[in-house]
Amino acid sequence: MNKIITLLVCLTISTFTYSQTGKITGKITDDGNNALFGVSVSFKNQQKGTQTNEEGVFEITNIENGDYTLLISILGYKSKEVPFSITNSEPVNLNTIIIYEGNEILSEVFIEGTRANKFSRKESAYVSKMPLKNIENSQVYNTVTNQLLVSQSVNSFQDALTNATGVTKLWSSTGRSGDGAGYYSSRGFAVQPQLVNGVAGITNGFINPSNVERVEVIKGPSATLFGSSVTSYGGLINIITKKPYKGTGGEITLAGGSNDFAKINMDVNVSAKEKLSFRLNSGYQKENSFQDAGFKKSYYIAPSVSYKASNNLAFNFSYEASKNEQTNETFLFLNRYGPLAFSSIEDLNYDTNLSFTNNDVVLENNTQNYRGEIAWKITDKWSSQTLIAGGVAKSNGYYTYLWNFADWSNPSAPVGTPYFNLYAQDTDAKTKTLNLQQNFNGIFNLGDFQNKVLVGFDYLDSKTIDQSSNWGYLNTINLQGDLLAGAPTSAENLETALNRIGNVDSDVRQNVFGAYVSDIINILPSLSVMASVRYDRFNYKGDQNTDEDDDTEYTESTFSPKFGIVYQPILNKVSIFTNYQNGFSYVNPQYITDFTTGETYLQSYDVEQANQFEFGVKTKLFNNKLETTLSYYNINVANKYYWATKTQDLEVNSQGIELEVNANPINRLNLHGGFSYNDSEITNSPSATYLEGNRYGESGPEITYNFWADYKFLKNFGVGAGFNGATEYDTMVDYKAATGSFYLPAYTILNASVYYETNKFRVSVKGNNLTDEEFYSGWSTVTPQNKRVILATLNYKF
Incomplete structure (x- = not known):
C-alpha cells in the first residue's frame, strides 16, 4: 500500500511539474515576407534551441516559467535577439519575426546539415554589396559552395573553378610578381582571382582551398561596384574565406594519394560567451608533378576573430x-612570329612525361592578406560597413619558360621538328596593396515605392618593386628531352647564366579612388528597377622600361553606369531579368618610336569601355529544391588596345548563353551542373586587319560543361560522380595570320568518389580523370594537365 501511495505522489508531482512548463512558437521571414528555412533559434546562454522548418516555423516546448531571450541567427542575415516571458505556463506565440540580410559573421556549419539543396548558396553580402537575394538580382553569378568542395575532395583552386559555369583555365598560377595568379576565361575574356572577401586581395602562387568557404564568380563587366583593378570584362572571382562562428568545435583533415600528394589541415573555433569568437585554420599540402620532375608545397595559417560589441555593432x-614553393609548370610558348610546322598535339609529338625542369629550380611566394571590418547597424533600416584590407606578396627564385623557335631557326633541323629555347629570370619582386572601403546601406520609401540604396567609396593603392634579373638563355631542347645546346636545367647553371646580365629595377605605383551609388526601386512586389553609377579616378606612376630618366605619371578618370530590371511572374520563385553593365580599363601610356624619323614619344590612350546587354530567367522552385539560371549576354568592347601595334582600335564582340542548375530532386540526392556557349569575334581592327573575323585570344573554347551528383544512402554511405569538359580551340588564334592555327583537343574528364560519413568523421576515396585522358590548357601556350589521380581523405570533427 505504501508503494502505491508513493507512486501516486510521484505521478502527481511529475504531472504538476510538467504542467508548470510552457512553449514558444513563431515564424521567421526576411523583409520580403519569405519564410526562412534552417534558421537557428536558441536560448541565449543556454543549450536549448531548434531550427525553423520549410515554412519558417519553430516551436520549443518544456520551458519553465521565467524571463528569456531568443537568439536568432543564420548565415547572410543579421542576428536578432527577442526577449519573452513564460507566466503561469501559458504558451507564447511571437508571430512573425523579420530578420534582415547583412554582414556575414556566422559560418555555414550550422545550416549545411539541414539544407536540402546543398550545392545551392545564392544569398550573399558581396555580389551587390546590399541585401539582395539572387532571384531579385538582375546580375548573374555562380557560387561554388563548401559542401560541393567537400563532396569532390577538392585540393586545388583550379579544380574548384571547374564547377563555375563557363569558366576555363588558360594559365596556371606562375607565381610571378604582378600577374602571378592563374588566368581563367569567362565570357570570352581573361580574369584572375583578385578579390578576397569582397575586397582586393593578393592571390599569387597557390590558393589553398582548405580556408575557402565558397567561391563566387560574378559574371559580366562589373566595374560599377568593384572598379577596374579586380575585374575583367568577363567578370570577377571572389574568394570567401572561413570565418568565426558562435560555438566551440573544429575539424582535422588528413589526405594522401597519387604523385606523393599529402595534406594535413586543422580548423578550430572557440567562443567566449556570446560576444567573442575566434577561429584558426592552418595546414600543409604538397604534391609532386605527374611528370619526371616538379612539385608544389604550401604552408598557411589563417586566424580570424569576430567581436560583437552589441546587437548593433560588430x-x-x-x-x-602562406608560404608556397613550386617548380614552374611546363609552359610551351608557341612562336608568335613565324609559320608553325605543326597544328595539333599529334604534330607536336610531345612526350608529356617530360617537364624540362629540375626540382632545385624553385620559385617561392610568400603572401599575406588581412581584412578588418566594422559592421554598424545605425537603425533598423540603415547600416554601415567600414573595411580596411591589404596584402603583401613576394616572389623569389627562378621562373622559366620554353619558347618555340620555328624550323627555320635551326637549318640542320629535320623539317617539322619543334625546338624550344629555355629562358629564365631570377625573380626578386614585391607587391604591396592597401584597400579602404566604406559602404552605407539603407531602405526607405518614396511615396509607394520602396528604395534599397547603396552609397560607398573605395580607395586602392598598390606598389610593385621589381629587382629581378633580366631574361637569360640557358639551353635548347626538343620535345623528346634531348639537349641540343647550352647547359642542363639546374639552379647552379641558371645562376651562372643569369649572373651579370643586369636587373629590371622597376618601381610602379598605382592608386584608384572610386565612389558609387546604387538604388533598387520596388515599383511592385513583383517588379524592381536598379540604377547604379560609379566615378573612378586612376593614377599611375612608375617606370616604362625605357632610357627616359623621369618616371611616367598618368592620371585618368571615368564614369561607369549600370541598369537592371527584374520581373517576378511567380513571386520569389521565378524571375525574368535584363541588365546593362559597364566595365572599363585604364591603358597605361606607351613610348612609341617613329621609325621614319627615329624619334620616340609618349602616347596616351583613352579608357577602354566594355558594355554588356543581358537577359534571362532565374528559378527557385519546390521549396528551393530546384534552382536554375539561364541567360544570354552580349559584350562589346569598342576601343580595345592591341599590344602588338600599340594602337587602340580593336572592336571585340563576345556573346553567348549560360545555364546553371542546382537541384535536390529526391531526398539525399544533390545535383550541380552548368553549360556555356561563347561566340567571340574581333569585328574591327583597322591597324591589324588580319585579326578581323578571328576569335579573341582570351576566349578559350566555345563550349564548356560541368556536372556533379552526390547521393547518400543507408544513412552514412555516399557516392559522387561527374564530369567536366570543353570543345577544341585554337590557342594561337591571335597570331594565326602569321603562324597558322594550333588546336588544343576537346576533352571530357570523368571523376567519381565514395564516402562514409557520420557526425564525427568522414572517410572518402576520390578518383580524378578516371579514364587517364590526356588534355591541355593554353593561351598561345601548351600545358599538359594532370593524369589519373586517386585521393583518400579523412575528416574528423570535434
Missing part, C-alpha cells in the same frame, strides 16, 4: 599568411 578581423 568587429571582424581576418588574416592569412
Whole structure:
C-alpha cells in the first residue's frame, strides 16, 4: 500500500511539474515576407534551441516559467535577439519575426546539415554589396559552395573553378610578381582571382582551398561596384574565406594519394560567451608533378576573430599568411612570329612525361592578406560597413619558360621538328596593396515605392618593386628531352647564366579612388528597377622600361553606369531579368618610336569601355529544391588596345548563353551542373586587319560543361560522380595570320568518389580523370594537365 501511495505522489508531482512548463512558437521571414528555412533559434546562454522548418516555423516546448531571450541567427542575415516571458505556463506565440540580410559573421556549419539543396548558396553580402537575394538580382553569378568542395575532395583552386559555369583555365598560377595568379576565361575574356572577401586581395602562387568557404564568380563587366583593378570584362572571382562562428568545435583533415600528394589541415573555433569568437585554420599540402620532375608545397595559417560589441555593432578581423614553393609548370610558348610546322598535339609529338625542369629550380611566394571590418547597424533600416584590407606578396627564385623557335631557326633541323629555347629570370619582386572601403546601406520609401540604396567609396593603392634579373638563355631542347645546346636545367647553371646580365629595377605605383551609388526601386512586389553609377579616378606612376630618366605619371578618370530590371511572374520563385553593365580599363601610356624619323614619344590612350546587354530567367522552385539560371549576354568592347601595334582600335564582340542548375530532386540526392556557349569575334581592327573575323585570344573554347551528383544512402554511405569538359580551340588564334592555327583537343574528364560519413568523421576515396585522358590548357601556350589521380581523405570533427 505504501508503494502505491508513493507512486501516486510521484505521478502527481511529475504531472504538476510538467504542467508548470510552457512553449514558444513563431515564424521567421526576411523583409520580403519569405519564410526562412534552417534558421537557428536558441536560448541565449543556454543549450536549448531548434531550427525553423520549410515554412519558417519553430516551436520549443518544456520551458519553465521565467524571463528569456531568443537568439536568432543564420548565415547572410543579421542576428536578432527577442526577449519573452513564460507566466503561469501559458504558451507564447511571437508571430512573425523579420530578420534582415547583412554582414556575414556566422559560418555555414550550422545550416549545411539541414539544407536540402546543398550545392545551392545564392544569398550573399558581396555580389551587390546590399541585401539582395539572387532571384531579385538582375546580375548573374555562380557560387561554388563548401559542401560541393567537400563532396569532390577538392585540393586545388583550379579544380574548384571547374564547377563555375563557363569558366576555363588558360594559365596556371606562375607565381610571378604582378600577374602571378592563374588566368581563367569567362565570357570570352581573361580574369584572375583578385578579390578576397569582397575586397582586393593578393592571390599569387597557390590558393589553398582548405580556408575557402565558397567561391563566387560574378559574371559580366562589373566595374560599377568593384572598379577596374579586380575585374575583367568577363567578370570577377571572389574568394570567401572561413570565418568565426558562435560555438566551440573544429575539424582535422588528413589526405594522401597519387604523385606523393599529402595534406594535413586543422580548423578550430572557440567562443567566449556570446560576444567573442575566434577561429584558426592552418595546414600543409604538397604534391609532386605527374611528370619526371616538379612539385608544389604550401604552408598557411589563417586566424580570424569576430567581436560583437552589441546587437548593433560588430568587429571582424581576418588574416592569412602562406608560404608556397613550386617548380614552374611546363609552359610551351608557341612562336608568335613565324609559320608553325605543326597544328595539333599529334604534330607536336610531345612526350608529356617530360617537364624540362629540375626540382632545385624553385620559385617561392610568400603572401599575406588581412581584412578588418566594422559592421554598424545605425537603425533598423540603415547600416554601415567600414573595411580596411591589404596584402603583401613576394616572389623569389627562378621562373622559366620554353619558347618555340620555328624550323627555320635551326637549318640542320629535320623539317617539322619543334625546338624550344629555355629562358629564365631570377625573380626578386614585391607587391604591396592597401584597400579602404566604406559602404552605407539603407531602405526607405518614396511615396509607394520602396528604395534599397547603396552609397560607398573605395580607395586602392598598390606598389610593385621589381629587382629581378633580366631574361637569360640557358639551353635548347626538343620535345623528346634531348639537349641540343647550352647547359642542363639546374639552379647552379641558371645562376651562372643569369649572373651579370643586369636587373629590371622597376618601381610602379598605382592608386584608384572610386565612389558609387546604387538604388533598387520596388515599383511592385513583383517588379524592381536598379540604377547604379560609379566615378573612378586612376593614377599611375612608375617606370616604362625605357632610357627616359623621369618616371611616367598618368592620371585618368571615368564614369561607369549600370541598369537592371527584374520581373517576378511567380513571386520569389521565378524571375525574368535584363541588365546593362559597364566595365572599363585604364591603358597605361606607351613610348612609341617613329621609325621614319627615329624619334620616340609618349602616347596616351583613352579608357577602354566594355558594355554588356543581358537577359534571362532565374528559378527557385519546390521549396528551393530546384534552382536554375539561364541567360544570354552580349559584350562589346569598342576601343580595345592591341599590344602588338600599340594602337587602340580593336572592336571585340563576345556573346553567348549560360545555364546553371542546382537541384535536390529526391531526398539525399544533390545535383550541380552548368553549360556555356561563347561566340567571340574581333569585328574591327583597322591597324591589324588580319585579326578581323578571328576569335579573341582570351576566349578559350566555345563550349564548356560541368556536372556533379552526390547521393547518400543507408544513412552514412555516399557516392559522387561527374564530369567536366570543353570543345577544341585554337590557342594561337591571335597570331594565326602569321603562324597558322594550333588546336588544343576537346576533352571530357570523368571523376567519381565514395564516402562514409557520420557526425564525427568522414572517410572518402576520390578518383580524378578516371579514364587517364590526356588534355591541355593554353593561351598561345601548351600545358599538359594532370593524369589519373586517386585521393583518400579523412575528416574528423570535434
